[in-house]
Amino acid sequence: MTRQFDDILLGSIELFCSTAELGSFTAAATAAAVTPAAVSRAVSRLEARLNVRLFVRTTRTLHLTEAGRDYYNQCRAALDQLVEAERMVTGRQSAPSGLLRISMPTPYGHYRVLPLLPEFTRRYPDVKIExxxxxxNVDFGDEGFDLAIRGRAPADSTMIARTLEDAELVVVATPGYLKLHGTPDSPAALAAHNCIQFALPSNGRNISWLFRDGEEEIELPTQGLYGCAEDILGAVTLARAGGGIFQTYRFIVDEDLKAGRLVELLPNYGGRSRPFCLIYPHGRHVALRVRAFVDFLVEQLRKGERG
Structure with missing residues (x-):
C-alpha cells in the first residue's frame, strides 16, 4: 500500500493548524518547540502539495485564505478524531481540550450561554472556545462548527438534538407608549397598535405572535411601522425606547419588567413558548470537549430553572 501521509506531512498539518489557531508562525513555533522557520517551511510544503495559498501574509498579520479556512476545518476535525480514537483504544480519561466552535442565535448567546462560559473554562481550562x-443555519462540515443552538430540532437524521428549554414569550411595551396609545385588553386589540415586526431569518417572513385563550392556541399576524431582520435584540431595543409593542422571550426583558422600564401586556393570554435545541453531528466518537460542553450547558440551564 502506498502511503499518502508520511510523518513529515502529518507534522506539517499539525503545525499549520496550530498557526491558524494562534495567529502567527512564531506563536506556533513556541507551542511546538521548533523554530519559526520550521513552521514556515511546513506551511510552504502544504501549499506546494495543494497548489493553493493557505495564508495571506503581510508584515504584521497572518490570515487564512478561503481555501485555508476550508482546509483547516477539515484537518482540525481529522486530527481531533485521531486523538479521540487513541483515547478510546488506550482507555485514557484525559481532560477535555482543544478548540470548541459554537454557533448560536444572538439573543440566546447574550442572555443564556455567554454568561456561563467563564464557569465552563474554569472547569475545563484546556478548552478554547470560539x-x-x-x-x-450553519453547515457543520463546510464551516467547521462542533455545536449549534437553534430554535427547532432539524429533520436531518445525521444530527443529534437536545432540547435546552422552552423559552416563554411575553408581550411588552414601555409605560410611556401605553400612556400615549392605551393598553390593549385582548390580542385582537393589537390591530390598533404599532406592533414591531421581526422577520424570520430562514424565509424573511414576519413572525406571527403566539397566544393562548383558555385551551385554544392562537397564532396572530400583527402590523406596525417598524420591521427588524436578523437580530431580534434590535426590535427589543426599539421597544425599550417606546417605539411600540413587541413579543419576545421573557429571559431577554425580565430585568426590564422587574425595574418597570417595560410592562407586560396580555398576561391572561400568555404561556406560549418557543424551543431552543442544542445540535451536533451524530457520530460514534464525539469529541470529549463536545460531550463536556453539552452536559455542562444542560446542567446549568436546568439549575437556572430550579432557581
Missing part, C-alpha cells in the same frame, strides 16, 4: 452569533 463562538459565532448569528440566526442563520
Amino acid at each position: 463562538f459565532h452569533l448569528s440566526n442563520r
Whole structure:
C-alpha cells in the first residue's frame, strides 16, 4: 500500500493548524518547540502539495485564505478524531481540550450561554472556545462548527438534538407608549397598535405572535411601522425606547419588567413558548470537549430553572 501521509506531512498539518489557531508562525513555533522557520517551511510544503495559498501574509498579520479556512476545518476535525480514537483504544480519561466552535442565535448567546462560559473554562481550562452569533443555519462540515443552538430540532437524521428549554414569550411595551396609545385588553386589540415586526431569518417572513385563550392556541399576524431582520435584540431595543409593542422571550426583558422600564401586556393570554435545541453531528466518537460542553450547558440551564 502506498502511503499518502508520511510523518513529515502529518507534522506539517499539525503545525499549520496550530498557526491558524494562534495567529502567527512564531506563536506556533513556541507551542511546538521548533523554530519559526520550521513552521514556515511546513506551511510552504502544504501549499506546494495543494497548489493553493493557505495564508495571506503581510508584515504584521497572518490570515487564512478561503481555501485555508476550508482546509483547516477539515484537518482540525481529522486530527481531533485521531486523538479521540487513541483515547478510546488506550482507555485514557484525559481532560477535555482543544478548540470548541459554537454557533448560536444572538439573543440566546447574550442572555443564556455567554454568561456561563467563564464557569465552563474554569472547569475545563484546556478548552478554547470560539463562538459565532448569528440566526442563520450553519453547515457543520463546510464551516467547521462542533455545536449549534437553534430554535427547532432539524429533520436531518445525521444530527443529534437536545432540547435546552422552552423559552416563554411575553408581550411588552414601555409605560410611556401605553400612556400615549392605551393598553390593549385582548390580542385582537393589537390591530390598533404599532406592533414591531421581526422577520424570520430562514424565509424573511414576519413572525406571527403566539397566544393562548383558555385551551385554544392562537397564532396572530400583527402590523406596525417598524420591521427588524436578523437580530431580534434590535426590535427589543426599539421597544425599550417606546417605539411600540413587541413579543419576545421573557429571559431577554425580565430585568426590564422587574425595574418597570417595560410592562407586560396580555398576561391572561400568555404561556406560549418557543424551543431552543442544542445540535451536533451524530457520530460514534464525539469529541470529549463536545460531550463536556453539552452536559455542562444542560446542567446549568436546568439549575437556572430550579432557581
